[in-house]
Amino acid sequence: MAASTGLGLSYSWPSKLTHNHVSPPSPRRWISSSSPSTTIRMAVSSVDEKQKTFTLQKSEEAFNKAKELMPGGVNSPVRAFKSVGGQPIVMDSVKGAYMWDIDGNKYIDYVGSWGPAIIGHADDEVLAALAETMKKGTSFGAPCLLENALAEMVIEAVPCIEMVRFVNSGTEACMGVLRLARAFTGREKLIKFEGCYHGHADPFLVKAGSGVATLGLPDSPGVPRAATYETLTAPYNDISAVESLFQANKGEIAAIILEPVVGNAGFIPPKPEFLNALRKITKENDTLLIFDEVMTGFRLSYGGAQEYFGITPDLTTLGKIIGGGLPVGAYGGRRDIMEMVAPAGPMYQAGTLSGNPLAMTAGIHTLKRLKEPGSYEYLKNITGELIEGIVDAGKKAGHAISGGYISGMFGFFFMDGPVYNFADAKNSDTAKFGRFFRGMLEEGVYFAPSQFEAGFTSLAHTPEDIQNTIAAAERVFKKL
Numbered sequence: 126m127a128a129s130t131g132l133g134l135s136y137s138w139p140s141k142l143t144h145n146h147v148s149p150p151s152p153r154r155w156i157s158s159s160s161p162s163t164t165i166r167m168a169v170s171s172v173d174e175k176q177k178t179f180t181l182q183k184s185e186e187a188f189n190k191a192k193e194l195m196p197g198g199v200n201s202p203v204r205a206f207k208s209v210g211g212q213p214i215v216m217d218s219v220k221g222a223y224m225w226d227i228d229g230n231k232y233i234d235y236v237g238s239w240g241p242a243i244i245g246h247a248d249d250e251v252l253a254a255l256a257e258t259m260k261k262g263t264s265f266g267a268p269c270l271l272e273n274a275l276a277e278m279v280i281e282a283v284p285c286i287e288m289v290r291f292v293n294s295g296t297e298a299c300m301g302v303l304r305l306a307r308a309f310t311g312r313e314k315l316i317k318f319e320g321c322y323h324g325h326a327d328p329f330l331v332k333a334g335s336g337v338a339t340l341g342l343p344d345s346p347g348v349p350r351a352a353t354y355e356t357l358t359a360p361y362n363d364i365s366a367v368e369s370l371f372q373a374n375k376g377e378i379a380a381i382i383l384e385p386v387v388g389n390a391g392f393i394p395p396k397p398e399f400l401n402a403l404r405k406i407t408k409e410n411d412t413l414l415i416f417d418e419v420m421t422g423f424r425l426s427y428g429g430a431q432e433y434f435g436i437t438p439d440l441t442t443l444g445k446i447i448g449g450g451l452p453v454g455a456y457g458g459r460r461d462i463m464e465m466v467a468p469a470g471p472m473y474q475a476g477t478l479s480g481n482p483l484a485m486t487a488g489i490h491t492l493k494r495l496k497e498p499g500s501y502e503y504l505k506n507i508t509g510e511l512i513e514g515i516v517d518a519g520k521k522a523g524h525a526i527s528g529g530y531i532s533g534m535f536g537f538f539f540m541d542g543p544v545y546n547f548a549d550a551k552n553s554d555t556a557k558f559g560r561f562f563r564g565m566l567e568e569g570v571y572f573a574p575s576q577f578e579a580g581f582t583s584l585a586h587t588p589e590d591i592q593n594t595i596a597a598a599e600r601v602f603k604k605l
Contacts, residue, residue, distance in 0.1 A: 179567050183227045184215040191215075209559040209574045214566070219246035221585040224571055232571035233590050237581040239573075240388075240420050240445040243504075243533060244494045245585025251449055251490045258486040264478060271485035278492050279447065279455065282428050284437045285416075289457030290466055291480045295419035295444035296324025298454035301466075301474045302442050303328060303382070306413045308472040309462050312379035316370055318361040320390030320547025320577075321383055323417050323442075327352035361387055361546040362395060364402040371410055380413040380440075385430035388420040388579035390547045392529055392536020400436040407439075413462070419444035419454070420579065423492065425532045426501055433531065446495075449487025452478075500584060504533035507591050508582045512537060514595035522602035524557070533582045550577065557605060564601035570594050 192198035198213065199205045206213045217227045222245055224234045237243065244251075258271070276289050292298050303326075307313055315328065323329040330345045331353045357374065359366035361383070371378060381403055387393035407414040416438040421430040423446040431437055440458035447453055457463060465472045494500070508530045515537055519526035527542025528535065538544055539554035539561070558576040565572060570593075573580055 179230060180228050181212045181214065181226070181230075185212050187215040187227060188213050203573070203575050203578065206574045208555060208576065209562045211559075211563045211566070213574075214571075221245040221247075222583055222587070222590055230569065232566070232569050233586070233594055234571045235580040235582065235594075236571060236573050237583055238445075238450055239578075240424065240581055241448060241450045241491075242585075243424060243446050243581070243583050244449075244491055245583045246450070248449075248491075248494070248585075250494070251487050254486050254490045255483055258482050261482070263483055264481055266477065269480065269482050269485070271482050271489065272480040275447065275485045275488050275492075278489065279443065279457065282432075282492070283418075283422070283441055283443070283457070284428055284431050285439065285441050285459065286457035287460040288463035289455050290463070290474070291485075292454040292456070292474075292476050293452050293478050293481070293484075294324070294454045295417075295442065296326055296454070297476065298419065298442040298444055298456045299323040299329060299382070299417060300326045302415055302440050302456040302458075303380070304474065305456070305462065305465060305472050306380035306382075306415060306440065308465055310379040310411070310413060312377055312412075313355045314357060314374055314378045315355060316357045316359060316367065316378060316381040318383050318387075318546075319358055320361060320393070320550065321387055321417070322389035323382060323384075328356050331356045331358055360548060361390075361393060362399050363546065364399060364406075367403065367406060371406060371412075376410075378410065378412045380415050381407055382415040382417055384420065385416050385418065385434065385436070386421050386425065386531060386534065387547075388534065388536075390577050391538055391544065391550045391553070392534060392579040393544055393546065393550065394529060394531060395434070396545065400434050404436050404438070413440060414438040415440045415442070417442045421534065422446060423495060424534055424581070427495055446491060447488045448484040449489075449491035451481070451484040451487045453481075453484040453488060494584070501532055503584060504582055505531075507586055507588065508533050508535050510588075511535065511582065511591050511594060514591070515598050518595060518599040519602050522599070522605070524602060524605065525554070534579050535582070536579045538576065560605055561598075561601055564604060565597060568597035568601060570597050 188198050197205045204213060214226045216224055218225050219234070222233055224232045234246070272291065279289050280286050290301065292301060303315060317323065317329065317331065327348045330348050357370050359370060385395060385400060404414055416431055418429045418431070418441050422441070422443040423429060425433040431441065440456060440462060442454070442456045444454040447455060464470050467473045512528045512530045512535045516526055516528050524539065525541050526537055526539055527544065528537030538550060539557045540552050544550050553576050555576045562572055562574060
């Protein structure tokens with residue numbers, strides 16, 4: 126079975142998906158009304174049939190209490206469902222591809238803890254390894270062999286990384302890598318792209334994505350003008366805008382940082398040659414190219430987006446998957462740059478829980494699983510089937526919808542595509558997305574509670590999960 130991507134590329138896969146038989150598609154970018162359907166039609170039962178009733182009473186009670194205890198009732202804004210409406214869900218447990226809330230509702234999960242759960246939630250092998258590590262202690266505050274082991278795996282996998290520093294979050298990784306880029310180049314100015322999110326550090330909260338986009342917030346209060354004065358912005362996928370910034374700021378730009386595939390403004394892939402053009406212009410201007418692969422690292426391929434696209438940056442940030450579901454972050458790159466980091470060099474950065482043995486253990490065992498043959502081919506196949514099926518179902522129900530995927534990362538917008546940048550993404554019908562999101566919850570499917578967040582599949586998702594999700598989407602689309 127074959128289909129056109131609409132960008133001069135094509136792919137094929139077997140007419141039936143199984144864990145033991147996979148056929149990798151060619152790079153997938155975007156699906157719109159012009160794309161033929163490849164959805165496999167099967168007799169599937171409603172996810173909701175397994176749940177005799179759908180109620181969020183306990184979640185509502187718990188969330189109302191949480192709002193008295195925590196700002197907005199959450200510890201990260203997008204969890205509050207502000208952009209999609211309805212009652213935020215309080216979760217009780219996760220396993221494999223599924224989540225259960227405190228009311229007993231079961232969901233097929235396409236958030237995956239915002240990316241880390243690529244082999245599935247609460248994997249038995251990872252849990253067993255964590256149990257063994259915990260017998261030795263949960264935090265040392267000193268070097269341990271597990272740091273060496275995960276560092277070797279990361280350096281072996283990611284093309285640009287010759288040395289790595291582990292931290293505790295993606296935000297911390299991006300803070301460290303920016304300081305390092307400025308220290309190495311002796312320059313202060315930074316180019317970032319509109320809608321790209323690099324954590325909540327002050328210099329990055331300029332036209333940011335993720336929760337900032339979800340809530341429709343302007344640049345955050347509390348960020349001093351001086352902190353963002355050296356941050357320059359351009360639309361994603363617009364190389365001419367980048368060239369203009371270099372022309373106006375000759376010899377002053379330390380680095381370009383970007384999500385090589387945007388995930389924090391919805392799923393937005395790069396145009397052909399965009400990343401190549403960035404690599405070329407940074408080399409010509411002695412500027413560092415930084416890939417923020419907190420989301421794409423070990424997800425698009427084992428070597429991340431830079432391996433997938435064949436573009437090697439100077440520095441990279443990582444997170445999510447390399448901690449296997451535990452708090453983690455990392456930044457790394459060329460040895461000559463990384464040797465500026467203390468104590469090897471003068472650029473200071475430190476962390477109490479950096480290199481935590483539990484996060485290292487979970488990361489090691491997650492990466493081991495991903496190295497098994499067929500892992501990424503399987504992710505490509507199930508994700509392609511999912512997004513093709515959803516877009517096809519939406520079109521047949523008369524809705525404007527488009528979407529795309531690469532490997533186990535995907536997204537769709539309620540608008541005709543393609544979507545090339547955040548300005549395009551903002552034309553999506555977010556009210557309709559909210560209704561779709563709430564309808565899918567009642568069907569037992571959990572997508573990210575924002576139009577401006579990418580979705581994720583895992584090795585734990587089965588072909589039956591994909592077909593049940595498509596069938597649920599068909600029912601919901603008919604009601605919108």
